[in-house]
Amino acid sequence: MNDATHDAATAGVHHVGLTVPDIRTTRDFFVDVLGFRQVGDKPHYPAVFVSDGVVMLTLWQTTDPEACREFDRKNCVGLHHIALRVRTPGGLDALHARLAERSDVDVEFPPEPLGAAGTRHMMCAIPGGIRVELIDPEH
Secondary structure, eight states, X not given: OOOTTOXXXXXXXXXXXXXXXXXHHHHHIIIIITOOEEEXXXXXXXXXXXXXXXXXXXXXXXXXXGGOOOOOTTTOOSXXXXXXXXXSTXXXXXXXXXXXXXXTOEEEEEEEEOXXXXXXXXXXXOTTSOEEEEXXXXX
């Protein structure tokens, strides 16, 4: 996928913006569970910016959380999920064990092979209803 001769006008993801019903709960998940750092905020907007050192996420607070509808990945246009690479080889199983114990995370499927190259992945829904795929390409 890293083709140096490719003439794309862009060079990777700068950030991903996610709208969530409870900005603090989702922020705390990324910071406390996945080890992201809060790198900024705009309290009047409101928005919080978190990063794992490679990817930055903008978390936007919905105006009316009570009016929110759960995302239907098969019938809604928009973000299907975000996929995050696990930092350490083999770290996917440890992360799965931590997430499976949490009542605010819905593990859609545990770590399993993704293709034939040895890559493994899992999928879960985190606080705020965002689907997150966690990938261990080095396994």
